[in-house]
Amino acid sequence: MAAVATCGSGAGSPGSAVATASKSNVTSFQRRGPRASGTNDSGPRLVSIAGTRPSVRNGQLLVSTGLPALDQLLGGGLAIGTVLLIEEDKYNIYSPLLFKCFLAEGIVNGHTLLVASAKEDPANILQELPAPLLDDNSKKEFDEDVYNHKTPESNIKMKIAWRYQLLPKMEQIGPVSSRFGHYYDASKRIPQELIEASNWHGFFLPEKISSTLKVEPWSLTPGYIKLLQFIQNIIYEEGFDGSNPQKKQRNVLRIGIQNLGSPLWGDDICCAENGSNSHSLTKFLYVLRGLLRTSLSACIITMPTHLIQNKAIIARVTNLSDIVIGLESFIGSERETNPLYKDYHGLIHIRQIPRLNNLICDESDVKDLAFKLKRKLFTIEWVQDNYLRQERNIYPPGFSYLLKQKDSAWGEGSLQHSTFLMSFLAKATAFASRLVRHSEPLKQTGSGRIHQAAGPRLWHDGRRQEAPGLLGIPL
């Protein structure tokens, strides 16, 4: 009706609802107009903080972790009020990069940062943050970088296993909203003016603790106590928990704690299996999570879990954190020479994803994720010849040799390959079921050796037991 229409158009002006109600008496339902940002009204509004977005799955407010691929794996991002725990790789090369991307994302979005470390001065950590790729030109040139580095083998389209090509790619090089999730160039440093324009607080343990205090066995180590007090002070003073009504725009606090649990924090879980303070870290995480849940903050923690001696503590720490990601680098391990992993630098294991207001957690189906750190970019990908690796485990060694030949008639997608595969798999399952039926404990039959019937031996766990007779390889 016309009166309602004038009411609707009148609400566009920054007048109050009272004025529009007095104009027309048709209905008492008034449309609220856009308010000035300074007023504190109690009406229900979407919290629109820069750099956050609501999750489409469970309604939580999400922030980006700094790596869009990781955001996608975690179901959109890191929920505010939760803890992201990163289990460091053995030589601590790749986990600092994830840590820094998280902090850099905070700076780019204008969030407040809190950086705590016992190893490096937080000011130095901030100097080493990667530079964001904000304009399209630079993004285009590293897109080409990505494609040029692909090996020719990976460009062969799969013919028989064509469904694997339909799986979504991890990297969304396509249009990414510029307000959520940015790409970072690992080879460049963040510009100094961005750091100076940002609001950050640092906690460097050697400065805060001057003397060695006597520690009771049931309490937290002094380093942890100081850190918790520091975080609590910042949250209270800057109003992240709603205690001080914020005059300006509400903001998110990003907390980053580096190397938690290492001996430099005064915690001895890495040194001894049953130390005197073995509950210190778990209590710290419990109190920290309580602080986070009642404030607009998100936390990233890197922890050297490969040094923790008591495995029960790792299990408890996993339960007390929300998202747990493990990094396993290939340096020094036998996987470095595995041709399957030759393009990658390590594996990413997503160990836990939280159930926030949900009955199920939002885990992606893809299990074999690997990462590589190219000169500029940190990418996470699915290890593509997954099915081929599983088959190679049961192939005789000569067949793997045939598969590796270029232009071989036995290549993937050929008829010989498929028929061999089917017949070999049939034999392999028959052989495996024979083992199940005939397994008897040695004690019953005395000291006799179990005579294994002739047949194709399985290449199991990389150890060759007996060569199969397929190609006449001499014993």
Next chain:
Amino acid sequence: VTLSEGARAGTGRELGMLDSLLSLGGLVLLRDSVEWEGRSLLKALVKKSALCGEQVHILGCEVSEEEFREGFDSNINNRLVYHDFFRDPLNWSKTEEALPGGPLGALRAICKRTDPGPVTIALDSLSWLLLHLPCTTLCQALHAVSHQDSCPGDSSPVGKVSVLGLLHEELHGPGPVGALSSLAQTEVTLGGTKGQASAHILCRRPRQRPTDQTQWFSILPDFSLDLQEGPSVESQPCSDPHIPPVDPTTHLTFNLHLSKKEREARDSLILPFQFSSEKQQALLRPRPGQATSHIFYEPDAYDDLDQEDPDDDLDI
């Protein structure tokens, strides 16, 4: 410089890794064991850094001062600053010359020195310190000492600090050893075969891949370092010499390689799951003669050709 070093000029950087341990700075962990002792290597490195003109501080906890200084020339002995914690570890004699705070106090006092110049601190040994001090305190002190020069905001330009720590691996569990090796910039593990000692050097630079290298060496009586090539590599016993390696591609009953024509034919083959427009047309077009389909059946000897429904006999 031995002849072998000169011959391998291209890999001179690798050969010199043991020489350049001290130039990297930070904590250098020397892990030795009962079979391959590390104190002689420690003394050789101390001698090398003393000859380079650096300040050398020694925290002697495990052996006496006389035993440690044995074998050094007088000019080297004059350059060493020796802090003795062996004779009186708990400071019972209460003399003024003993430094307060024990070994850690001595470390911190060395930290607070004001004169610039590179400093080498030799800890003999870290195992003794680990057994007498809590591991976390030791780690924090070592980190404070070895990273003192990496702060750019320091007012006084302090030189590079190298800390050489001798660690007896067998005395400790994996926990303390792992904690110390994660702190260390360089880790040298001593081993060897048949009378020749080797050092496996693992170098961790921050934010870079760790590099490792095995260096064969021997220590001369005057504690100078002699880099050597490894022992002669013997023939591998695993491959039997009188059976030639078998080429599996010979005498095959099937075709291993594709000819060009066959490869083209294979590439142009349309796979059953690929849906192309020709296939779509073929499916949509009604095929002639498809209206009726015939089934040809030859009855078996056991087949019952009765057309009645057997369920009709049931009385329910």
